Amino acid sequence: MSANIKESLYTATELATSLGVTSRTLRFYETKHLIQPKRVGNRRVYNYKDRARMQLILRGKRIGFPLDDIKEFLDLYDSDADRTPQIQLLVNKVENRIKQLTEQQQDIETTLDELREIHSIASETLKNKPKIRWSST
Amino acid sequence: MSANIKESLYTATELATSLGVTSRTLRFYETKHLIQPKRVGNRRVYNYKDRARMQLILRGKRIGFPLDDIKEFLDLYDSDADRTPQIQLLVNKVENRIKQLTEQQQDIETTLDELREIHSIASETLKNKPKIRWSST
């Protein structure tokens, strides 16, 4: 039976397609040290950890963070708090990030409230208006 | 007594400064039809509605939306649902936006959970470690 590890390897095209990005994106993120794929010959191979890391990256992008911020978050995420000599720095950075995201949540909540109000008014208008039959020309 | 309206007018520099942006940003948003300031002579003047609109724009940016999306949202926000012939279109667009923001909220909540876990582990490590006194040099 083939080694389990073989079944979780992806080519660049496979990984890109499954995540809805391009191979160019993967190469670009590699130059930014966001991901570090291995090589078989001169071809990149990605494992499940690379894939998981990419998923975190894409979530960060959906939230609206620049790639440098995402890298910082991933480094926090991966850091071994038992060993880093700057645990206090880690705590501070994490607290800043939490604050930032909480503020973003509040902005979103405010915007959602407004959108729901617009939706309610517009729907009410649709319900109350008699259906107009337009004569075709 | 001077007209009330006079007191709510801003120059470009005044508005920019109060919002934490540059005059260049205001001019740029004008070319994108996000705002429409009036002119006194050849100088732009902004009223409280322009200011309020700018605040919505900046909130949209904080959430991570591109300016074109923000403009679309503002147009929804300003639209008079009683008159627009495409009320159903409005409803659809609003629903899509609500969906998008709700998904973004979920991404943020997931990220916050992870950050809080990191914070907890790191804080615990700090608490349990003996405080080290470094000799100064």
Next chain:
DNA sequence: CTACTACTTTACGTTAACGTCAACTTAAAG
């Protein structure tokens, strides 16, 4: 072996969102 496919690297292009700067115009101060 050759031809084809699928990768690679390198490098320039594109888009979004302004920043920066030169040159000009207008309002206000002296």
Next chain:
DNA sequence: CTTTAAGTTGACGTTAACGTAAAGTAGTAG
């Protein structure tokens, strides 16, 4: 009146995040 300050417009520069394409390399099929 002149000088200064504070706007204006036009245009190029910068950064971030890739897209596109040319040229090269390696693996695979025939």
